[in-house]
Amino acid sequence: MDLNATPRLAPGCRLHPTEPVLLVPEGTLNLAGPARDILTQLDGKQDVAAIVDQLLRQYAGAGRGELTGDVLNLLNRLEQRGLVRA
């Protein structure tokens, strides 16, 4: 996955409406730190660069480079598990 990818949650995966938890087939992933805010942005249309822009507005003071790395790291890990699709 790179900055031009337009990720979305895989079928059968969704964010819990109130808890910081991703509901997935046969399990749950506890979302630490900004992970929930990142996943909330996924709609299959917005690319990763736009997601980072959005998060930079939300987390004033965060560095673009570091945040981009965090976002790609999370999305790639979830893609490997089949929970996010590019």
Added chain:
Amino acid sequence: MVTTAALSSSFKPFSLIAEVTHRCPLHCLYCSNPLELQRTEQELTTADWVRVFEQAAQLGMLHVHLTGGEPLARKDLPQLIGAARAAGLYVNMITSGIGLSAERLATLVDAGLEHLQLSFQDIDEASANHIAGSRVHALKLALVPILKRFPLAFTVNLVVHRMNLDRLGAFIALAEELAPDRLEIAHVQYYGWALKNRSLLMPTQEQVDRSIPIVEAAKARLKGKIHLEAVFPDYYANFPKACVGGWGRQMMLIDPTGQAMPCHAAAVIPGLRFDSVREHDLAWLWRDSPAFNRFRGDGWMPETCLACPRKERDFGGCRCQAFLLTGDDEAIDPVCGFSPHHSLLQTLRAATPELLPVWRDSSVSRT
């Protein structure tokens, strides 16, 4: 020693297994349903299940697994799915797919179904149908392209045992062609009908040893494409499994008549009485019902387990298995190398199969 009163309030259940019916068009040799199947006229009503799902969500449960029997045998399945989803639960259905058309599936997905699990019995049609006790293999294969049109997570479950474990490589290749999101390789667990057929189903040590590198290779090959989970049979281990995540620690099962149980097999334990959702709410059943507190904590454990640090990991293993193999529900799980009965398992896996399979009784599925 930890008291059960202190414990029952500290455990939060994650998932609800809703056995909505015991009716089923299949008669699998390895079925984990109890030998005494519950009859249709005793099944909970739609309103009962709606109340159960609401209470489950209030208790903090996140997932509901609709199973049976065959959940499709219930005409009110769309209402059940809708109620579970409206309550906030993640809705999974474990099905044979028999009776599922594109139209019916559309109704279920619209109602809120999120994940569907379909099991396969073998690669070859004759053998698969023999194991399922009905001609269903071709129907299951035909259903897969229909499933894939829907926004649904799809798991293929390969149920393995002595009769098909030698074909595991080809079995995984078949599953790969079906291209599910998830693939589960599940060894038969010896309860219910599977226990009756144990000598036919239990693989030899050599079969299990040969299967391990096949699973490992498939995991590596499928990484990033299909998420593979393999459940190995604990009969071949030296330490027991933390059965159902520990008795009364993570999950609750409601049987078709409303009995709340800590696991699928708990009814085999003599003297254990199960309270019903018809008389009690789930919070009481979870915290206070005698069945859920029976093996919580370590008060029941034999000396060997009490002194063992692994009790924090396996919570004393499986109580049903201990009873079924030793006749004592408080015995050390015989899977454990410290059990005086551990050699029993070596005898069992060396045993020559009996010749006649026993399919689950079909009489209750006629309504």
